[in-house]
Amino acid sequence: MERDSTLDYTASAVIDERGVVTGWSEEAHRFLGFSAAEIVGRAATLLLAESLSESALRSFPDELRWHGTVRLRHRDGRDVEARLLVHRRSFDGQGQGEWLVVAPVMGEAGSPYNGEPLMEQAFLQGPCAAAIYDSGRRLQRANADMEQALGLAQEDMRGLRVSEIILHPHIEETDKAIREVLETGEPQHRENFLPTPGRSRQQAWAVSIVPLRAEDGQVKAVCLAAHDESRQYWARQRLQLLNEASADIGSTLDVVRTAQELADVAIRGLADFVSVDMLGPRENGGEPTSRVRTERVGPVTLRHIAKAAATESCPEIPLVVDDLETYAEDSPQAECLSTGRTVSRTLAEPDSAEGRRQTQDAPHGAGQRFKLHLMAVPMRARGVTLGVTVFGRRRFQEAFDPDDLLLAEEITARAAVCIDNARRYTRERSTALTLQRSLLPRRLPRQAAVEVASRYLPAGAQAGVGGDWFDVIPLSGARVALVVGDVVGHGIQASATMGRLRTAVRTLADVDLPPDELLTHLDDLVTHLADDVYDADPDSGATATATATATATDTVTDTETAGDVGATCLYAVYDPVSRRCTLARAGHPLPFTVTPEGTAELLGLPAGPPLGLGGLPFESAEVELDEGSLLVLYTDGLVEARDRDIDDGLGILRQALTRPAQSLDEVCDAVLAALLTDRPQDDIALLIARPKALDAGQVATWDIAADPRSVAQARKDVSAQLAEWGLYETVFTTELVVSELVTNAIRYAEPPIQLRLIHDRTLICEVSDASNTAPHLRRARLFDEGGRGLLLVAQLTQGWGTRQSSNGKTIWAEQVLPVVFPDPAMFVTAGEE
The missing domain is CATH 3.30.450.20 (PAS domain)
Known part of the structure; x- marks a missing residue:
């Protein structure tokens, strides 16, 4: 043909x-x-x-x-x-x-442009890689720079269009541009981003397409000139990646999350895969186990905490978070940690002996399938080496150049500071959380007045551990105190203050103070704490008074200091004999009551100022609680949030409390599920109590005449009652206690005098009178005729004490009930019937 x-x-x-x-x-x-x-x-x-x-x-x-x-x-x-x-x-x-x-x-005549002055002038004047395309958009001439850029000789490309020489979307657009220049005679300028032969990374080309005219002015061909701007392009890309690293790394105070952000940023243009490994434990913000060394001392063990790969075809890193990996002494990781400098290494082909040895340096066998370029960069902050970040590229990728090394070091340095901050924050938060949990009750005490369930949730990582607490305190007379409080602020200082306030509440509760008086004493304590802080540091204490006026909903900001002291508290005392509950609050949210029928309402209580203001009175209120109802105490972190008003939170809480539930634990879970969708923004303490009532048969009361002869009758009445309850073993001790307490009341107090026995988990003996003078325990001297009565009571009973009331006082003594063993006759051995 x-x-x-x-x-x-x-x-x-x-x-x-x-x-x-x-x-x-x-x-x-x-x-x-x-x-x-x-x-x-x-x-x-x-x-x-x-x-x-x-x-x-x-x-x-x-x-x-x-x-x-x-x-x-x-x-x-x-x-x-x-x-x-x-x-x-x-x-x-x-x-x-x-x-x-x-x-x-090609036609037999060949190219009409060979040897013409127009062609020669184009190549003489061209500043870079250039090629001539004829009116059919087919290549006729290419200079040496163009041959090198395309990886083909002129003879291999002659007669082909540019879209036939290179398959790429940008080249197809360039082919269209050549046609437009031939048609219009107007030059065009483009930017092409495409890989060229011998390189796997994209190169940036500034392409100029200009018409070549004959003497008559007609466009006969075009000259395509391409300037390699890859260095400038990648410099801009590195700068952009560095800006992204500044914005994306360190978004949280979590070590693993920060390391993962480092890996995710690096694979956007610096590496194909990234592995982040730490020295020492990451939990609880522990310090690294090693520092920078000046000489090699053997293999190094690292904890893997993050990884990322650019594509699925990249070698996988099979380790998961917290896995340990030991690297050989001559590995990039070990050398990097030993010298404290970045180590860049290209692994040999795996088929060679050197390659088989060096593939052990690759992350977990990845070099068995790929020729790798590795770069190990130490993570250092505050002069301490935290770990190492390994950047890798696959086969056919260019090795890391000095600019890549500087970028990797800069990104790693920024991430190291963020990781160090996160590690130190994690350690402080763990310390505060451990302190707080150690100060909270590990288990609620045994008592028969109420059935209780509780929940405590610390705030999320951003807010930090706060000072919320709750407590259940058994009181005399089978009563119980329920406490919920919230210290303003977060961190170790708030936890320590919470522990001091909880201890103070327990101490004051042992004195049997009414709720309003207890809060008054607690308010004095908070005021003294603030004064102590001010004396130690006037600058930090200056804001203590202002901070105390804020409720516990206020999130601590950077302007607050460690010396700020303020708290809210709700204190309630429930008596199962009368089913009366006395409550007082200091700036705390109102509690909810839920009737046995399922109606939930806020309990109206007098408003009291937050603790720490000083000089303002507190008032208490008394309500009667039906058996089977619920009393719900909580801190404001449960109902308040940045994206929710407190009224909306109270409405959700009311609805959650009205839902049917089998147990108090289910009620607690339902409340948390309704109000929380994520980690709480503030600490949450929740205490739900179901009051119980003592049966009338468990309480016996006698009015005692102010006559010494009534002591004998009191002993007889008590003995008869104990016999009725079947407590024969307690008769002797109880008679002694009753004789002493009744005699003291007749001799030193004022009528009316009342004797009461309560049969609960323990046997409680109470003597009430109209005098406010309380007896004191002392040791009688050898020849004293009296003063041994209370000492005897203290020796024979589990505990005794005095509580004041509006009408006088009550002296009580509590005995442990004897263990009743089953009658052996109740058990029949097999075969004895």
Whole structure:
């Protein structure tokens, strides 16, 4: 077949993975004489006049592009020599695809531009890689820079359009731009970002396409000049990545999250995969176990805390968070930690002996499949080496250059500061949380007045541990005190203040003070604490008074100091004999009561100022609680949030309390589920109590005449009552206690005098009178005739004490009930019936 002497064209075909022709152009039909119907579906080797060389066959599976001159068989039987350019097109990212084969067919006359002054002037004046494309947009000339940029010689590209030389979307746009320049005569300028042969990273090209005119002014061709601006492009990319690192790394005070942010940022343009490993324990913000060393001392063990890979085809790092890995002495990680400097290393091919040794340096065997470029950067903060970050690139990636090293060091340094802050914060928060939990009751005490359930949740990591607390305190006379409090602020100082206030409440509760008086004493204590802080540091104490006026809902800001002291508190005392509950509050949210029928309402109490203001009175209120009802005490962190008003929170709490529940624990869980969707923004303390009432048969009361002869009758009445209760073993001790207490009341107090026995978990004996004078325990001297009565009571009972009331006082003594063993006759051994 004779080639056209004036017309050039490109013959093209498509061959699949099996070597079968799947596409055949009209130009290919024109070139070789075979029609599409004759050749599609047949083996491509039928077109070869001679076999390809062994080197060409070996290169096909690995190369993305091949070029060379082959002899093809024409339909009429003669051989035709053709220059082929073969592109591999992948469809699924796994290497499966097809080959696109293009062959330029030139006319006998050749290029009309060879040797003309226009062509020579274009190349003489061109500042960079340049090529000439004719009116058919086909390459006719290319200078040495263009040949180097495209990885092909001029002869291999002549007659091909730019979109046929390189397969890339940007090149297709460039081909369109060449056509527009030929049509309009107006130059165009573009920026192309594409990988070039021999490089896997994208290069940035500033492309200028200018028309080439003949003497008559007609556009006969175009000159394409490309300037390599990759260095400037990657400098901008590095700067952008550094800005992203500043914004994205350190968004939280969590060590693992911060390390993961470092890895996620680095794979955006610096590395294919990143691994972050720490020295020593990460839990509780522990200090690293090693510092920078000046000489190698052996393998190093690191704790893996974060990883990231750019694509799924990157080598995976199988370790998970908290896994330990030991690296050899000559590994990049060990060398980096030993010297305190960045280590950059390219691993040898795995098939070689050196490669098999060096693949152990790669993260967990990744080098067995890939040739890697590794860069290990130490993470240092405050002069302490925290760990090492390893950046890696796969085979066909360029090695890390000095600019990459500086970028990696800068990003790692910023992340190290954030990780160190997170580690120190984690340690402080863990210390505060441990302190607070140690100060909270580990288990609620045994008592019969109420059934209780509680929940405590510390605030999220941003707010830090606060000073919320709750307590259940058994009191005399089978009564119980319920306490919920909230110290303003967060951190160790708030936890320590909470512990002091809780201890003070327990101490004051042992004195049996009424709720309003107890809060008055507690207010004095908080005021003294603030004064102590001011004396120690006037600057920090200056804001203590102002802070005390804020409720516990106020989140501590950076302007608050460690010396701020203020708190709120709710104190309630429930008596199961009378079913009366006395409550007082100091700036604390109102409690809820839930009736046995399921109606939830806020309990109206007199408003009291927060603790720490000093000089303002507190008032108490008394309510009667039905058996089976609920009393709900809580801190404001439960109902308040930044995105929710307190009234809305109270409404949600009311609805949650009205839902049917089988137990108090289920009620607590329902409340937390209704009000919380994430980690709480402030500490939460929740205490729910179900009051119980003592049966009338468990309480016996007698009025005692102010006559010494009534003591004997009191002993008889008590003995009879104990016999009725079946407490025969307690008669002797109880008679002694009653004799002493009643005698003291008749002799030193004022009528009316009342004796009461309460049969609960213990046996409680109470003597009330109208005098406010309380007896004192003392040791009688050898020849004293009196003064041994209370000492005897103290020796015979579990405890005794005095509590004041509005009408006088009550002296009480409590005995442990004897253990009742089952009657052996109740048990029948097998075979004895």
